[in-house]
Amino acid sequence: MEFQDVVRRRRMVRTFQPDRPVPPEVLDRILRNATRGPSAGFSQGQAFLVLEGEDLARFWAMRPKGNDVSTAPLLIVPLSCKRVYVDRYAEPDKGWTDRDEARWPVPFWHIDTGMATLLILQTVVDAGLGALYFGIMPDDVPTFRETFGVPEDHEPIGAVAIGYSAEDDGTVTGSPRTRGRRATEDVVHRGKW
Numbered sequence: 001m002e003f004q005d006v007v008r009r010r011r012m013v014r015t016f017q018p019d020r021p022v023p024p025e026v027l028d029r030i031l032r033n034a035t036r037g038p039s040a041g042f043s044q045g046q047a048f049l050v051l052e053g054e055d056l057a058r059f060w061a062m063r064p065k066g067n068d069v070s071t072a073p074l075l076i077v078p079l080s081c082k083r084v085y086v087d088r089y090a091e092p093d094k095g096w097t098d099r100d101e102a103r104w105p106v107p108f109w110h111i112d113t114g115m116a117t118l119l120i121l122q123t124v125v126d127a128g129l130g131a132l133y134f135g136i137m138p139d140d141v142p143t144f145r146e147t148f149g150v151p152e153d154h155e156p157i158g159a160v161a162i163g164y165s166a167e168d169d170g171t172v173t174g175s176p177r178t179r180g181r182r183a184t185e186d187v188v189h190r191g192k193w
């Protein structure tokens with residue numbers, strides 16, 4: 001698929017074809033691409049928890065609020081590790097040896113994990129499948145950690161449900177049903193605000 005078509009066609013899919021698994025080679029490509037994103041200082045403080053089958057059932061047992069999205073055969077949870085960034089920037093070529101968090105203009109660990117997540121979403125579209133990115137709420141995080149043995153220094157930034165879409169191409173779901181896309185000229189400031 002042309003890159004421009006991937007960008008244009010990407011939207012969140014919330015209903016998936018049940019019993020149609022994600023081919024292993026597609027999952028491999030998704031995960032390989034997820035590690036091709038940029039990262040501050042090439043820190044690469046990302047991790048990806050892959051849940052299928054019984055493991056995925058444990059996720060939804062923990063979070064029964066799931067709607068149709070729980071029929072997706074695959075879930076990837078991207079996680080950020082701040083420690084990796086703070087350690088990396090304390091190295092000689094960066095020199096932030098005081099590890100002062102005030103130095104960080106924005107949380108680069110979450111920025112980079114978000115970029116990796118977009119690569120996941122775009123690869124899914126390129127492979128002809130659909131995905132929904134959704135948040136894991138703070139109340140659910142302790143149970144999530146315990147259920148899957150996730151270390152305290154890794155923070156889930158959300159979850160990506162992946163599968164074959166059961167929605168028609170033209171279907172609009174979620175907030176875009178009630179909100180339009182902002183015009184480019186409303187968000188771009190050329191030369192000055």
Ligand SMILES: Cc1cc2nc3c(=O)[nH]c(=O)nc-3n(C[C@H](O)[C@H](O)[C@H](O)COP(=O)(O)O)c2cc1C
Nearest residue numbers: 010011012013014132133134135158173174175176
């Ligand atoms: C950080 C973030 C969190 C989101 N959380 C949810 C969510 O919890 N549930 C959901 O259905 N959609 C969620 N979405 C999807 C957005 O609603 C969706 O991206 C937005 O409405 C634009 O629609 P589109 O992605 O289909 O173009 C989230 C998206 C982002 C980027």
